[in-house]
Amino acid sequence: MPWYFYLALKQLFPSGRLSFITAIATIGIMLGVTLMLMVTSIMGGFGFQMGRMIIDTQGEIQISSPTPIDASRAAAIEKVLAAAPEVMASAPYLKGVVMLDHASQPAFPFIQGFEFERMKKVIPLNRYLLAGSLDDLDDDSVILSSILARTIGARIGDMVSIYSPLMLERMKRDDIMLPREVRVAGVFEVGHQQLDSSTVLCSLRLMQDLYGLDRQFHGYNVRLQPGADVAAVASRLNQALPPGVQAFTWLESNAEFQSIITFEQNMIFFLMAFIVLVATFSITISLLMAVLRKTREIGLLGAMGGGAREVALCFCVQGLFLGTVGTGLGLALGFTLLHYRDNIVHFVAKLTVGQETFVKFYQFSALPAHTVTKDVVFIIVFTLIASTLAGLIPAWRAARLKPVEALRSE
Template identity: 55%
Template sequence: MPWPLYLALKQLFPTGRRFPFFTFISVTGVALGVALLIVVMSVMGGFGYEIHRMITDTQGEVQVKVSDGGVVENPADLIPVIAAVPGVVGVTPYAVGLSGLMYGEKASFPQILGIDLKRVESVVQLNRFIRPGSLDDLDDDTVILSVQLASSLGARLGDKVVLYSPLFFKDAMKKNDEVMLPRELRVVGVFEVGHQQLDSNTAIVTLRRMQDLYGLGHAVHGFNVRLAPGADVDAAVARFNAALPLGTGLKAYSWMDSFNDFLWVLQMEKNMFFFLLLFIVIVAAFSVTSSLLISVVRKTREIGLLGALGGRPRDVAICFCAQGLFIGTVGTVLGLALGLGVLAVRNDLIHTLTHLTQREDVFQKFYQLSQLPAHTAGADVAKIVVFTIVISTLAGVIPAWRASKLKPVEALRSE
């Protein structure tokens, strides 16, 4: 090992002696910064990952629909075309729109989702989210409500709700003699997917009921598509767009396209957090610089000796820069361990904290989550490791420059 690196290691971790206080403080500062970065990035990543999971769990990875919001007149012809695209494991048509829903005196305007009972399970395991009730009980005269909709209406399993078609309002406004009468549907399930948008105000009916409500005939609004696990979504979207018939206005959208704004905000927040929290590492790096500068002053005569033994100023500089590098490396490793450790027990920590403050229900209501999600992405870890080690190494530059500028004669004479 070149002597500057050897000496840098020995000055930080001396032979047969305790961890020096200066090393401990410097390494701890860096480790805390890294741990915080890992925890926050992982939790932010966890939210993103949970949202990805919820979106793909409830609508598949790809949606095929008419780009101007129109309807698909011949879904039966298109299903084989979509299913034939490589990587597709399931395809189901859907129709969706707003409508009026009444239970007793209470009214709501939920989003009504019409699903194809024969095909839906090939894309979405809807039954997983239905508690209480079952998808098996869904037919043209029944409905499944989202948890918050059921709660706001006060509707329970077996209760009957009245669903108004938009055509009813249209007919009523035009004062037509014949109006589409509202349908009475029995509640056979309540679902909760953990996604605020869906859980707040959604009702699920059969595709046929939805087509009837909207006067769609056999038309649908689009198709949800499930891809094989690990499939490249963007590549699949490109394949769909190549396979879909021209002139129909049909286009494939990935789940990321559908939630582009939301995901962009999430990514922005994550980037912002990274930028802000990086300052903790930068502050820690200043502490490393300060400690190393003190070390240069304290070791002035040793630096003079190294010159007298034939050490070049460049090597003396490397010795101090390397100390920054080693502090950064050890701090990063310890910080990663600490951060991952905290993440491993995050739910216990939160449970203890919310239990102590008696705010468990507030946490669940506010975040829509009973557990804190976390997803540690390799790219985030790599980014944190590289930034921290580079910043810590740069922290050694000023002390290194000062040390290399010392003249051995003057350094040896210093008191």
């Protein structure tokens, strides 16, 4: 073992124990790493949950066309989908905007029509159903999103009126088309403000009636086998689909939303990095104090034949070691806290606002967390580099000391 490494360890662990100042510096790094890991994991958890929710409501891939898809193009698309082994299920959809009215409470929600039997294999709507049953859904009923139902005061079994854009078209031709009276068969909530505030789900047949599209629809939602490479499958489908029909991954369909999530994560990472940087100052300060305290020892090492580079390495090694131990402890503490995050959140909620108020206000009872290996690697590399650089300043100062002057110092 090189002498500077040996001496670095001896100085870090005098009498076999971590010195007090060293322990304080290590705790600083540990807390910085813990915070960085927790915040990025929880932010990642929200992003991951949002992504899962998007996939649950759209499938991994959406196939769409600028013009409605008729029976002949539908047959060609179905043939392509059937030939793709990664495709687990697909369901045609038709979407648009309608005016909804219940007890003189109007709303202008998005509406999506599905073939429910096929749609069940693509979108696990049962998971998000708050009230009612999918079995009660027919061509004369709809499922409302939770906030929309609350806004217009509609409950299960209530009748609501749907006004479609087709009515305006008919009016231009002096043709009167009455609003469609439908029954509320269910209420769903996915946890996404936009979807929960203004969405109506209905059968494909009802939607085709409302939009006057006989046996036509806008596209397909596609569910892939678990573990399939979404981008690669979309790319292969695009090569085989008929002209004018295109497959989009869920990331492409929600690019703006995803870019916001990524931006938020990067900003949080950037801000959290400063906490680790501040923590590394504790390494610099503790090692600078060591250099000042050991000035004559540094002179002695020079007098014994120790080079300036080796003296510097002795302090660099200490910075790297503190960074490594702090990072290891920080990751261990961070993963432990993440594991027990719900217990901690519920404990704090109980002490403060009460658990029920907390769940009602924040609309979640479990704190999401999703740790990405790439982020953990980045935290480790960033902290180790910062810690080593923190050790460089005292190391440089130690290396600059001339043995003859160091030995004379008081």
